[in-house]
Amino acid sequence: MFIYKYPRPSVATDSVVFGFDGRELFVLLIERGVEPFKGSWALPGGFLKPDETVEDCARRELEEETGARPEYLEQFHVFSKPSRDPRTRVLSVAFYALVRKSEFRLIAGDDAAKACWYSLDALPPLAFDHASIIESARRKLREVIHTRPIAFKLLDKKFSMPELQRVYELITGQSYDRRNFARKMSSSGVLACEEAAPGSGRQKTAYSLAKEVFDDDSFWNL
Amino acid sequence: MFIYKYPRPSVATDSVVFGFDGRELFVLLIERGVEPFKGSWALPGGFLKPDETVEDCARRELEEETGARPEYLEQFHVFSKPSRDPRTRVLSVAFYALVRKSEFRLIAGDDAAKACWYSLDALPPLAFDHASIIESARRKLREVIHTRPIAFKLLDKKFSMPELQRVYELITGQSYDRRNFARKMSSSGVLACEEAAPGSGRQKTAYSLAKEVFDDDSFWNL
């Protein structure tokens, strides 16, 4: 039992983990194993422990519930409407993360019955205010993709230009001319060319993130 | 007394209020009237009450401690290092706000001994991690000024082109060519020309934010 002089809210984190399979964008959801909303789909997340930062908490809960250990994870908004959780006052710090969907095995642990990828445009009904958290994360992603090279976190180390373009188009909702897109990317200096496809035809040239970018923190933390 | 089954952190808000006097940028600080850090300077802010959102809390505390009621106030980061407050675990949701410095009277109320503007490049020693919160708010401002027309919140309803330019230069840390700057602003469509200075000389042309922009929420909330 914990006793305080003034009332305190519970604090939780929720994470919107985006994944890409070469075609579509997905979000990682869990089926809740406990009340409230037992049996419905929700974002992975949970309550803050006494000695961790919210970032620690988001990472811990993600790993416990789904096995995911994203490289890139960032907080983007606090949801604090008093009625957002029917049990008690819960304030949620929301994060978004980008992972290579292929790169880890889904594990359902803990109080998550199972973890599962859902296509962003075929989401099931969601617990709490999680639908609006996802909406909000999408807007954030659309905003931030112009500022930092985060799209690469969704792709394998080596990727092709059309794959990269697809990611940009899905995130921004616009479409781009193939040649202009490739030129702009190439001249921006963040790409390294791994293996060129020589002639012209259906084989794909492989690119990767330039090393200078990959390990320069200023690109990622602004 | 409040009793919970699991430990909970205290949740507070802290606000970085920027002001502009025609020359320099300022931040609104209070002198703490209570321990810890009694007598030193700090950001206005305080603890979340049971039935308010973090936005409500930030507004309430700002008004109580300084009298400020900013039009534009937005959360930007959660600071959650367990040791950031010596008393107990306090998690802080940080906000930044922009006000017309001329437009309100400073009032010191509550547990603030007094409220006062400090120039951004002559800040006193600050309580807690408030120095780094301010640093972080500045970076945020630098980032967001390219996306939304928030600079106008620092200026009077009517303002001159050189004043507007000064705000941009202070926030971004760059300087711009007068003519290019004026052209870009004029052609961006967010300005309305109030009174043109006819000839050319030292009288200033007055501008204001275009009405369409002023009351179109999409410009402000993205």
Added chain:
DNA sequence: ACAAAAGTGTTCGTTCTACACCCATGT
């Protein structure tokens, strides 16, 4: 052999940048 996907250059319009002079006001 046909359909689907990937590679490749050029032109044109727009935007950005750099730059110099004149006038009005206050001291």
Added chain:
DNA sequence: ACATGGGTGTAGAACGAACACTTTTGT
């Protein structure tokens, strides 16, 4: 009268947008 600050236009460079054809691979 002089210093300060504000107004104004143009030319060249960089950037962004639009556009068609050829090759390869899989069916």
